[in-house]
Amino acid sequence: MYFANVSIAEKYNYLEEKFLAAYKWLRETDIAPLDDGTYPIIGEDVYASVQSYTTIDPSEGSYETHEKFFDIQYIVSGKEKFGICKRDGLKVKETIAERDLIFYDDPDMDGSVLLLQGDLIVVAPEDAHKPRLIAGEACAVKKVVVKVKI
Template identity: 25%
Template sequence: MIIGDLKNLVPYKAMSNNMKLAIEYLEEIDMTSMVDGKHPVVGDDIFVVMSTYFTREHDESKYEIHHNYIDIQYLIKGEEIIFCNEAHEMEREGDYNPKNDKLNFKDQLGAVSIHMKPGMAAIFYPNDAHKACCKVHNKIQEVRKLLVKVKMED
C-alpha cells in the first residue's frame, strides 16, 4: 500500500512500464470533464473507472484483493475512509472471481484506516486487502473518485 498526493507518486513510475503510464495519465488527464464509467487508457493493461457515489457504513463494504491488477484510487471530491489489511492474515469470503479479478474477505481487527481527501491517491497491490467507500465521522457524503486499474507485468 502506498499513500500520498498525486505529486508524490513520481518515484513509483520506476516500478514498471504500466505504472509509469498510469501515473503519467493521472498527471495529464482533465478529470473535471470525464463522465462516470469505464475508460480505456492502454487496452486491457490500463483502464480507469470514474465514479460518483455516496459513502456508506463500514460494514456495507467488503475487503477485496485483485490478482491481476494494481488499484490506484484517486479522490477528486469528498472524503472517505479506506481500510487496508494484509490479505494473508484474513479469512476469505467466497471464491476468487476471475472475471472481476476479485476475492473478498471477512472483516477482522488489525486494519489500517486511510482518511482520503481530495488530491490523495492510494495504491493497492495484490496482497493489500482494501475496503473503500466508508463514511468519515459517521457522515454520509458524496464522493467522486477515479480508479486506475494497472495490469501486473510479468
Template identity: 30%
Template sequence: MIIDKLENSGQYVALHPGFKAAFDHLASIDLNALEVGKYEVDGVKYAVMAKDGVAPEVAAEKFECHNKNIDIQVLISGVESMGWKPRNDCSQPKGEYNAEKDVTFYADKPEMQFTLNAGEFVIFYPNDVHAPMIGDGFIKKLVVKVAI
C-alpha cells in the same frame, strides 16, 4: 500499499512498468470533468465512480483484493476513508476467487482505516485487502487497473 498526493506520483513510476502510463494519463486529463463510467485510453484502463459514502460496516461487506491487477485509487472530490488489512492476515474468504472480475472477498475485518482527501491516491497491491467508499458525503473517485 502506498498513500500520497497525486502531485508526487512521479516518485512511483519506477515501481511498475504500468505506473508511468497511468500517472502520465492522469496528469493529462481534467479529473473533475470526467463522467462516471469505464474507460480505456492508450492501454490505461480505469473507472470513474460517484456516489455517497457508506458506513465502515457496509464497506467491509466488500472487503476485497485482486490477483492480476494493482489498483491506483484517486480521490477526485469528497473525503473517503478506506479499511485495510494485509492479505496474509486474512483467514475468512467469502467464496472462491472470481477470475473474470479478478476479486476475492473476505469476511475478515479491516485492522486499520485511513482517509484520503481530493487529489490524493492509494496504490493497492494484491496483498492489500481493502474496503473503500467509507464516508458521510458524496465521493467521486477514479480507479486505474494496472495489470501485473
C-alpha cells in the same frame, strides 16, 4: 504511500512504464466532467474506471483483493476512509473470478487511511482494502480506480 512487508519490498516496480502512464493520466486529464465509465490508458493493461457514489458505513463494505491487477485509487472530489490490511490470514467470503474480485470477512485488526481530494493510494494484490467508507459523515465522492495489470 508504500505499504509492504520487507519480504516482498522489491517484488513490484511502482515506477515502471505502466504506473507512470497511470500517474500521468491522473495528473493531466480533466476528470471532473467525465462520465462514470471506463477509459483506456494503455489498452487492456492499464485503464481508468471513473466512479461516483456516496460513502458508506463500514458495516456495509467488505475487504477485497485482486489477483490480476493493482488498484490506483484516486479521489477527484469528496473524501473517504480507506480500510487497509494484509491479505494473509483473511477468511474468504466470496470470489468473483470474472471480475478479479475476492471478498473477505473483516479482520480482527485493521487500519485505515483518510483519502482527500487529490490523494491516491496504490494497492497491490497482497493488500486487502475496504474502500468507500464514511469519513465523519456520508458524502458524495468522485473517484478514479486505475487498474494496472500485473
